[in-house]
């Protein structure tokens with residue numbers, strides 16, 4: 001049995017070993033017949049027709065023709081990783097689920113992150129919701145928590161899902177635009193379906209453009225139910241909180257990354273795990289006794305609402321670490337099949353109509369996507385818990401069931417499989433009502449939590465939100481669509497509606513539709529997230545011949561100490577001649593990357609290097625663009641001079657005297673030998689992620 005690259009093995013990893021294949025023998029057909037030529041087909045004479053008899057050729061082509069399966073109808077583009085989950089303390093007071101009650105257990109998990117609207121080959125950094133789906137391989141069966149990075153959803157009842165998805169996906173007549181919500185049909189739907197408004201606020205916020213899957217929250221969205229050993233239920237809302245804080249990109253940056261590196265988020269996850277910087281998330285729960293079901297002024301069954309954390313605090317209950325990349329994207333990340341109805345004893349549903357619809361849809365979708373009812377036998381899906389039942393046959397059946405019986409009850413098979421002891425029991429909720437096709441009145445307030453979200457944002461977050469609405473509506477060709485959305489926004493906040501209207505050529509509403517209630521929930525703002533980490537952040541160190549080698553080492557060393565990665569970018573690949581003559585290998589040629597792929601830029605000293613960079617358009621653009629995107633910039637000695645060659649008024653930051661470190665607008669500069677203060681300043685700016693109060697309006701990048 002091989003160990004995972006990171007050296008950890010668990011039940012799932014050991015199980016997967018039976019399926020892992022390393023190519024090490026002679027080439028054969030699928031039937032095991034050895035072949036010695038895979039380049040030439042069998043033909044009648046060297047220039048004659050190909051022969052039907054060539055079974056090897058036919059098998060190779062046929063297999064190729066059938067390599068593709070349907071992509072997911074939503075969440076087609078994703079990236080996955082294995083890891084483990086461990087609960088801090090027993091939650092036996094609320095649930096009988098073993099993996100939530102035994103702190104000594106490390107439960108293996110597979111997580112798939114995704115965008116929603118784009119096709120499998122679309123870009124990572126589009127404005128979209130991100131999926132955050134976790135499969136826990138528990139000893140009591142698989143449990144799937146299929147969440148998103150936003151805590152609410154676009155619609156209240158699953159019967160509206162096809163309408164919403166048809167509206168957001170590329171328009172059907174010309175299949176434009178790919179992976180974008182900025183088009184008429186989505187906003188037409190939004191204007192006519194006000195229950196979308198709260199979620200649209202989240203979608204227009206920075207949450208929709210995460211810096212990394214490692215810096216993204218996750219939410220179960222629905223209210224679920226925990227059930228203890230006595231059958232008592234407790235409502236629960238699930239939250240994942242990333243250890244590195246919740247951080248986003250800048251909109252202009254995301255669009256550039258989409259071209260420079262469409263795999264930006266996928267690559268970031270993969271590389272962080274390969275480096276041993278394992279992404280970590282804390283699981284939190286909002287626990288609500290059944291007796292408090294109606295205590296919060298929102299219907300817990302309505303997935304367009306949150307329960308503010310200030311009213312029901314999030315209790316941290318456990319930790320998830322992702323420490324192993326998959327071996328094969330298709331076999332694992334593509335074939336993983338999540339299903340909201342994959343629950344284990346102690347976890348149950350509520351009557352949220354969106355959740356109920358999902359409990360139908362996910363099984364159905366796997367049948368078409370994975371080609372039949374045996375998809376749970378695929379290696380990534382197979383539970384570590386034993387499986388035994390009378391289900392038989394079907395496409396892709398891998399198990400060789402022995403014996404004559406496949407029915408219950410039987411005596412000929414010794415009565416097996418026998419009914420299990422300690423089984424899954426559905427919570428005994430009393431229900432009663434007439435069959436109706438009606439939305440509950442308690443679901444009808446569509447605006448007050450959209451207002452709550454808006455009120456809770458910091459100034460810079462609000463600025464981004466207004467810009468996002470302007471961008472998206474500005475892409476709509478139909479004026480009436482723009483007008484209707486502005487009218488809806490006037491129910492959220494009058495100022496917001498006016499700000500958006502002013503950017504999209506719509507008459508600003510003259511009166512407020514409803515007064516802003518003034519309430520806020522500080523926990524909703526990203527400005528309050530963890531800002532004490534630089535693990536996995538990337539710093540571009542721009543250098544040319546004549547660079548000061550000690551400056552480069554100081555930058556590299558201090559960044560590495562905090563877990564950040566500093567890369568030396570030079571005008572060309574290969575070796576640089578440094579000021580003291582020692583050779584320095586460039587990590588990359590500047591022209592193959594871009595500032596948008598880094599979190600910060602540093603300019604080391606060295607007169608020749610600074611002079612060359614000061615007349616290199618690529619290098620100057622690098623600095624200006626990083627400044628535009630609110631990124632920390634650090635410059636040492638002669639490197640400080642490069643800043644003035646960018647000829648930007650905003651970049652004429654305060655210049656340090658010898659021996660001094662100055663931090664001005666997130667630009668840290670230093671002249672003199674001791675770099676300690678400068679590197680500390682850079683680390684602290686990086687931990688704060690971006691310099692949001694920097695004025696960038698005049699920067700033309």
Ligand code: HDE
Nearest residue numbers: 072075112131132133147148158161221357358361362365
């Ligand atoms: Fe999904 N959703 N969804 N969804 N969803 C799918 O299942 C669906 C909803 C979510 O990485 C599909 O296997 C309906 C909410 C994630 O493989 C499909 C409704 C939330 C993923 C489906 C919803 C999600 C999916 C497509 C409304 C957040 C990706 C392929 C009733 C709580 C899982 C597949 C992965 C995937 C249906 C609403 C999250 C078609 C009908 C709400 C993270 O079954």
